[in-house]
Amino acid sequence: MSIELHRLISWFSPAFPIGAFSYSHGLEAAIACGDVADGATLKSWLTHLLRHGSGWNDCLLIVSAYNADAEAEIQQLRDLAIALSAGKERQLESCLQGDAFAKTVSVVSKQRVEGGPLPVVVGNVAKMQGIVLSDLLSVYLHAFVSNLISAATRSMALGQIEAQQILAELFPQIDDVATNALSASLDDVGSCSFLADLASMQHETIQPRQFRT
């Protein structure tokens, strides 16, 4: 296996210290209000985020950051990623993970990396460190979905085996979204994940809560 692939797997392993386990992307609130109640609704919720929500938009930000030539372009992407946030918690989730990611990679690779929203940081770093873009997109989405499924097992009646079944069923969706993103541009940014966005905002005020978002 190449060093680059080792690198990529390490970045998106749950052991990489970006605190991914503490964010639910609003899923905790979606479960609390009953929108997500079982394996079927969870799978549908995740599929929609992949195809028509933050999964898709993150991919486009990654592709643009990967292909950016100048720091000014990266700065514009940071602004766009922040401005596009559904609400404050989504913004925090992206920026805190992006900053933690940059900090760890800077130390490990002995190469200074700027923080910012996670997809922009990841796209920028991946290019510097020789990661293949299509692999990056699939692994990023895989980690995104896998983390949310793990959050679901901690918040609702969902067994670990069923959780893995759902993840496996989403593999083709993940690769499909990654492939489509490769030939898309920032003009294609957009989502229609209304209730998921609402849930992420409602999460700011729900009690009790075990996740930061």
Next chain:
Amino acid sequence: MLDRLNPPKLQRARGRAEVGFVQKSGKSKLQHLHQAGCLKAILPNTHEKEPEVVFVNTAGGIAGDDQLNIDVSLTQRTSATFTTQTAERVYRSNGGAGRIDVKLQVGIGASLCWLPQETIIFDGAHLKRKLDVELSTNSEILLLESFMLGRKAMGEQVTTGAVNDRWNIRRDGKLVFAEALRIDDVSSLLGPAALQENLAFATMVFASPDAHLHLERLRAILQTCNARCAASAWDGVLIARFVAADAYVLRKALIPTIENFRHAAMPRVWQL
């Protein structure tokens, strides 16, 4: 046969409205007004302190390849409210997208309220809309856009269509808020992350240097809403999102919310 090679060029609606206000002896006065094609801008007499502008699309809706442009400019310390005479209907497209381009410039210390009535998406509609807001130092904007998929009371069902709605709010050139609505697969909207059985949705944005300080007040107002809604805020941006069963429920939530938030009545054209 030749007819098929060269399909007849259908007549398409074009409309442009430009409105500009300046401050004269403490009041916002109309300085510039230009109307062309199917777009008209009307300034009704109101009891409000600030002028109100009502846009009218005399084409009666938007079809594929139609193009509407609205340019609004508020110079220093002016304020004005903008709305539309009726809900904007986006009809089935024979091909291209109907386009709406809106540019709002808000000068230093100026305040703009953008409160158009809802956009109704009919089956097979294709809409591409852009809303660009340029804010200057200490200026503010309150923006509300709402959508309805078909008219439930008329038994209309939307099963196909495409909507692309992009908003960019910049302050002194820096992007501070962006909304990118993109619907390209109507069937996916039934899911629990999208709309479930609901057919109406809206987003309200208040961008002002102190916008985030109004979060708790807005949350208190939203508590009385029957629609599903929530608010959030960060530096200089306050947003609320709404999802409702239909346009009536949505309006019933939006009108008091906006009125309580602004401490001012909704434009007269807005009725339940």
